[in-house]
Amino acid sequence: MSKAEQTKARIIQQAAELFNQQGYAGSSIADIMQATGLKKGGIYNHFKSKDELAVAAFDYAVSLMSREVWSAVKTKRNAITRLQALVSSYLVYIETPPIVGGCPILNTAIEADDTDSPLRNRAIAAIDNWRNLIVRIINQGIKKGEVATTIDPDIVATIIICNIEGAIMMSQLEKNPVHLERAIAHLQNYIQTNLA
DSSP states (O other): OOHHHHHHHHHHHHHHHHHHHHOSTTOOHHHHHHHHTOOHHHHHTTOSSHHHHHHHHHHHHHHHHHHHHHHHHTTOOSHHHHHHHHHHGGGHHHHSOSSTTSOHHHHHHHHHTTSOSHHHHHHHHHHHHHHHHHHHHHHHHHHHTSSOTTOOHHHHHHHHHHHHHHHHHHHHHHTOTHHHHHHHHHHHHHHHHHTO
8 A cells, every 4th residue: 555545544544533423514624634633735635625535434434334244244144143143243332333433324324314415325325235234134034944934124124223323322422331232132132032
């Protein structure tokens, strides 16, 4: 990786942490300069605008989350254990979150939900990818006889995503991991008792 590529990657990483904690609108160019240690020209040498940097930072943050989820899911072969691994992978938010400040999808969705912006579109795409992964796992499980044929995969995806996101938000807000722990325990039980 060239020095320019290393600098760009560092800007993205540091901006992702900044945006995830302060929000896109709440982070000024001066904040980005302070976080990266670069002057405005150094940042704009790599990005045409703050919007372009925000999209790159969001993509980076989501990739960290996705890596955690996929590493938990990929070794499991049964749909039930894959879903349980997916759900449990979010426990890292208690001790070692992939990125500080909570879930970047949730944070971005809340900030950009009333806009027509590239960030809103990226948040929608990230949620769609998450939902599609859950639906794909369940559909494969139905085909293999591991999941009941009466299960609606899209409903299960909504239940899982909403429980996890709500619990991360509550735990972040109160600085108390118990909400995420409770939600994951509930989802583990829900998956085990209702899907098979």
